[in-house]
Ligand SMILES: Nc1ncnc2c1ncn2[C@@H]1O[C@H](COP(=O)(O)OP(=O)(O)OP(=O)(O)O)[C@@H](O)[C@H]1O
């Protein structure tokens with residue numbers, strides 16, 4: 001379980017998070033929605049120490065990691081929480097296989113043969129079997145997303161954080177990625193926190209959905225009950241209307 005409590009984060013005078021709180025339960029898929037620039041990426045990056053909050057706390061499986069050093073995040077948090085970056089973020093100068101191998105080398109204790117098996121398994125799970133020796137630039141956008149998901153699952157994480165996994169993909173590829181997220185959750189039991197603008201996909205694969213607005217999570221509900229919420233900001237958001245900040 002990941003518990004985010006009363007998180008505050010400002011950049012200069014801009015207060016991005018102002019008391020955001022959220023709990024990711026074991027085994028669930030939870031999607032955070034919210035308009036562009038509201039601080040969704042800042043929120044999930046705070047979990048793995050890529051952003052240092054000003055105050056508040058992040059607790060993972062009962063351990064408060066908020067003030068962990070970079071070293072402790074590397075050793076104690078990042079091995080079991082993987083992050084799928086908004087842009088994919090594979091190294092262009094390395095093959096897909098080498099990219100995944102890099103993530104595996106950070107997690108000590110696997111020899112070369114075990115790493116090779118992991119790379120093959122992970123690529124097969126995302127339906128990209130056999131692309132180890134191909135360079136990222138030779139892949140299509142959808143394949144690239146799947147390759148970055150393969151890298152994220154190679155370390156067999158307990159938690160997966162996805163920052164906009166379907167943004168920029170056509171509806172068919174978005175479906176493929178959504179089904180993949182669901183499969184990894186159901187088959188490997190990976191608890192998943194997703195940032196998304198894809199309302200239909202969210203409704204289909206998520207267990208719960210939360211809205212980040214004005215620096216706070218203003219509503220959390222069952223994804224199947226998204227259409228029946230008594231909250232104007234949420235309803236306007238999921239129906240695609242413009243939402244203005246109060247602050
Ligand atoms: N490292 C940083 N330094 C300074 N400002 C930052 C930094 N990271 C984020 N911000 C600011 O924090 C705000 C929230 O950014 P964030 O990337 O979290 O938005 P978002 O909700 O993920 O948006 P999008 O949907 O477009 O990805 C923005 O105003 C952004 O400029």
Ligand SMILES: [Mg+2]
Pocket residue numbers: 040041042086163
């Ligand atoms: Mg973002």
